[in-house]
Amino acid sequence: MSERSVGRPHKPVPSDMPPARRRFVTELRSCVQDSGLTSGDVAARMGMHQSSISRALNGGRTLSEEQVRDISAVLGLSDSRAKTLMFLWQQARSETQPGAARRPAAASEDLADRLSALRQESGLSLREIAARLASTGTPAGKSTVERVLREPGESPLLALQMAGVLIDALPEAQRGPAAAEVFSAVLTGTQASPLHLTLSTGSGKTTAALQTLYSYASVPSAVTVASLARKLDLPVRELRTLRRAARAVAGRDEDQAPGRLISEWNPLELEVHPSAPPSRPGQGELTELPAYIPRAHDQRLAETVREASEGHSRMTLLVGTPSTGKTRACWEAVQPLAAQGWRLWHPFNPTRAEAALEGLDHVQPRTVVWLNEAQHYFADPRLGERVAAGVRKLLNQPERGPVLILGTLWPAYAEQLTAPPSPGTPDPHSQVRALLTGRTIATPDTFDQEAMESATALATADPRLAEALEQSGRNGRITQELAGAPDLLRRYVNSASATRAVLHAAMDACRLGVGSPLPQDFLTTAAIGYLTDDDVDHLTEDWAERAFAELARPVHGGLAPLRRIRPGPGVRPSTNLLSGTAHVPATGPVFRLADYLQRHGALTRQILCPPASFWQAADSHLRNPEDLYGLASAAYDRYRIQWAHRLRDRTADAGESRALLRLVQMREQAGDRASAEVLAEQAADAGDTFALTELARQREAAGDRHSAEDLARRAADAGDAHALTQLARMRQQAGDRASAEVLAEQAADAGDTFALTELARQREAAGDRHSAEDLARRAADAGDAHALTQLARMRQQAGDLENAESFYFHAAAAGHRQALIPLAQMREQAGDFDSSEVLARQATGTGNTPLADARALEVAGDHAGAEALYRTAADIGDTFALIRLAQMRKTAGDDEAAAALLIEAADAGNTFALAELARAHEAAGDEEGTEVLYLRAADAGLAWLFDLAGRWPHGLNPDGTPTPAW
Structure with a gap:
């Protein structure tokens, strides 16, 4: 709309305007004119549409009391003049109240302003608006359109339909903000307005009109949606689609968007390890963190950040062992985005996975999603796949970008989450694997020569770096020294038996799934079982206090082996999604094990089963249902069946959702299908759709295709697109290709393209290359970079090298850089060795390990070269x-x-090697050796690989002896 310039006269005040209102409008005009501001200036500073201010200045609308106060502040009125303006406003308001027929509520006036502005912006005439309404099945004459534009409160439904027509005529980029303004106008005013009274009937036409507005990207915020639901009281089931659409764009609301400006974060809040002060005093003023030394992986990370700053959504995880500088590298990388006003969101409360799942749909453009220790998000047994699907959806929706997903991951978790399943076994990480493919960067344990030289130069001004260089010698482990890792290890190895027992209990709790801080009572009770009888006999009365005091003492690097946690005021207790019951935090002191010792315990103790005191302590002192469920699963994996049942009962008593899932399964198995569905629906309504998808799987397995599809669709309607992916896979396996394809398309429309790529793989394996390519193309069109690689390989096999190269390049550009490897091989086969080497170097720089290179050589038939590289990979752990x-x-x-x-x-701790050995001994008829290896495999958590019921029908005790009947 055109802006009124200073000095340009307003329309005359209508002569038939009530006297008090006429005096208020005249004074308001005088105040604006004296301020020197235009109506556009006033509107911008008040956060209102310019048409609203123009109508107020012409007497066409009434301002609220709050708006009068705001406009007085914007105009810079003196106290006396502001009081005069407020007095005139109060007179004008009282003039219309007693016995007078009031104008429609403010909601109608605001909507009239929006419709008037939309009409000017769209350029549509009254006749054109009427014609477009008629084409949608809503006949309205030109006079009716004119009347509703002027007084929308008289025909609210037609006003909403008209808003949809006007918005549809705008350029695409303007539709979202325009729809947001319409929703804001609807929510302005009181419950008694004609607009609200009409909408609250919840008719089908009303829902259709609202759905039209919801269909525009970036429309209502989370607050708007909540207000709309409360004020209009529309049916929940009827509005599920609308609410999902609203959640997908709710992050556009600045006040509700997760996170805060990067510049407002402290790196220590984001889990960047602190560094200890230098051991020699008097070193002068030091910065909070030591100087940063960029390395090769920082260049690739910077490239990802640059692409995000240029408007492309990107994701990268740094993969490396603890204390190698991964988190610090991410912090340094986002500093250019801080200068551009980007936000950063670190989901962590009540649990990391729950926080991520709750907030992903609300992420605003220009936000960094900080997934430090990403295993807590993606390896979560219940929520990991859903978190990965949510991240994929966010990355594949350009209208929600740009966003940057940054995180860190330990190598063992990277291997676990990306390893393909064995044929015929479940695939628990399909979404995560698809997400991480081509999106990881290896972080080396050591500094190379160039980085060491940079550190040496910076050390002259930073004594912390100087001491780290001195203590590490020339082994290049600078970040570990700064983080105090060697001292942590020395403290652990040299600690007294009771102190080490407390650490062992903490290590085992962390590696078996306890994600909450560890209560002191739990650690004290559990530690007894880690001591020998002689150790117990020599314990003093105050052994526990002395052990915790020793473990709380910091080592070099400012880290303590076991640090006491004091939750800040912003930390809330975890809340169960189903019951809404808060997870009551532990009473008494709670502790957190140092990251480096967590990793050390996970590597060195993974083939050990904790003693009986550990399980008893968990039963007595742990309260978080998530922790109890994780330990119950760990006990079952180790064939400690009695403890698994005990802990699972505790979990169910606490109302944990997976315990309810077990109840759903039991009702289904007992034939009580109605009760099973009711319980699953309760879970879905509370935000956990897994029970519905599990029921769908069971119904499909039982041959009830119709019920299975209905349940999967209900899960998808509640926001779980993966349910459709599951069902598509089942229909494909059952030979129903048409249904599988329809379901895969529906999953892709909901943001999960994995079903299409999986169908493409299966069709290709069956020899149907044409159908496979078609499915892969559809997945690629939906934003799946992995599908581009599939297409490239299929085109290469078909002899279409030109298109194959094109697809490989597009896949690499979309983030799947490993696509450069087969492209380099193609160039080499064509004799273009220079180009091949360039591509190979680019691909190798993306984080290929010796193991990955060895696999490539093995596939290529170079067994000698593969064995040499495998041995190199083994030598580095x-x-x-x-x-x-x-x-x-x-x-x-x-x-x-x-x-x-x-x-x-x-012997090095690889549990899968135990399984291979056990099978080899059993095949050779070595019963005694098989028994020993089965027990070792069970201790390591691999009991699920074997049928042990005949060998140990009642399970095992923690010490490995068979459990008697119970």
């Missing part, structure tokens, strides 16, 4: 390389060497 070497030796007929390699891997 990759025990899966030993398993691959063992498999190659076994294929070559050298069973003795294969067994030796598996034993080496098992």
Whole structure:
């Protein structure tokens, strides 16, 4: 709309305006003119539409008391003049109240302003608006359109339909903000307004009109949606689609968007490790963190950040062992975005996975999503797949970008989350694997020569760096020294037996699934079982106090082995999604184990089962249902069945959702289908759709296709697109290709393209290349970079090298850089060696490990080269390389060497090597050796790999002896 310039006269005040209102409008005009501001200036500063101010200045609308106060402040009125303006406003308001027919409520006036502005912006005439309304099945003459534009409160439904017509005529970029203004106008005013009274009937036409407005991207905020539901009281089921659409764009509301400006964060809040002060005093003023030394991975990280700043949504996880500088690298990388006003969101409360799932749909453009220790998000047994699906959806919706997903991950978790499943086994990480493919960067444990030289130069001004260089020698482990990792390890190894027992209990709790801070009572009770009888006999009365005091003492790097946690005022207790019951926090002191010791315990203790005191302490002192459920699962995986049942009962008593899932399964198995569905619906209404998807799977397995599809669709309607993916896979396996394709398309429309790529893979395996390519193209069109790689490979196999290269390049540009590897091979086969080397170097720079390179050589038939690289990977701690070497030796007929390699891997803590060894001994008829290996495998959490019911019908005790009947 055109803006009124200073000095340009307003329309005359209508002569038939009531006297008090005429005096108020005249004074308001005088105040604006004296201020020197235009009506556009006033509107902008008050956060209102210019048409609203223009109508107020012409007497066409009434301002609220709050708006009068705001406009007085904007105009800079003196106290006396502001009081005069307020007095005149109060007179004008009282003039219309007693016995007078009031104008429609403020909601109608605001909507009239919006419609008037929309009409000017759209350029539609009254006749054109009427014609477009008629084409949608709503006949309205030109005079009717004119009347509703002037007084929308008289025909609210037609006003909403007219708003949809006008918005549809705007350029696409303007539709979202315009729809947001319409919703704001609807919510202005009181419950008694004609607009609200009419809408509250919740008719089908009303819902259709609202749905038209919801269909525009970036429309109502979360607050708007909540207000609309309260004020209009529309049916929940009828508005599910509208609410999902609203949640998808709610993050556009600045006040409700998760996170805050990057510039407002302290790096220590984001889990950047602090550094200890130098040991020698008198070193002068030091910055909070030591100087940063960029390395090779920082260049790739900076490239990702640059692409995000240019408007492209991106994701990268830094993969490396603890204390290698991953989190600090992410912090340094986002500083250019801080200068551009980006936000940062660190989901962590009540649990990381729950917070991420709750907030992903509200993420605003120009936001960094901070997923430090990403295993807490993606390895969560219940929510990990849904979190991954939510992140994929966010990345694949350009209208919600740009966003940047940054995180860190330990190598063992990266291997676990990206390893493909064995044929015929469940695939628990399909969404996560698809998300992480091509989106990780390896972070080395050590500094290379160039980085060491930079550190040496900076050390002259930073004594902390100087001491780290001195203590590390030339091994390049600078970040570990700064983080105090060696001192943590030395403190652990050299600690007294009671102190070390407390650490062992903490290590086992963390590695078996306890994500909350550890209560002191739990650690004290559990530690007893880790001591020998002689150790127990020599305990003093105050042994526990002395042990905790010793563990709280910081080492070099400012870290304590076991640090006491004091929740801040912003931390709230975890709330169960189903019952709404808060997880009551532990009473008494709680502690957190240092990250480095968590990792050390996970590696060195993974084949050990905790003693009985550990399980008893968990039963007595842990309260968080998530923790109890995780330990129940860990007990079951170790064939400690009695403890698994006990802890699961505790979980159900606390109202944990997975316990309710178990109840759903029991009702279904007992044939009580109605009760099972009621319970599953209750879970879905509270935000947990897994029970519905599980019921769908069971109904499908039972042959009840119709019921299975209905349940899956209900889960999808509640926001779980993965339910449709599951069902598509089942229909494909049942041979119903048409239904599978329809369901996969529906899943893709809901943001989950994995079903399409999985169908493409299955069709290709069945020889139907044409259908496979079609499905892969549809997945690629929906934003799936992995599908581009599929297409490239299929085109390459078909001999269409030109299109194959094009797809490989597009896949790499979309973030799947490993697509450069086959492209380099194509160039090499074509004799273009220079180009091949450039591409290979680019691909190798994306984080390929020696293990990945060795696999590539093995596939290419270079077995000698593969074995050499596998051994290199094993030498730097990759025990899966030993398993691959063992498999190659076994294929070559050298069973003795294969067994030796598996034993080496098992001794190094690789649990899957134990399973391979157990099967080998059983096949060889070595019953005694098989028994020992089965027990070791059970201790390591691999009981689910074997049928142990015949061997130990009642399970095992924590000490490994068979449990008697119970």
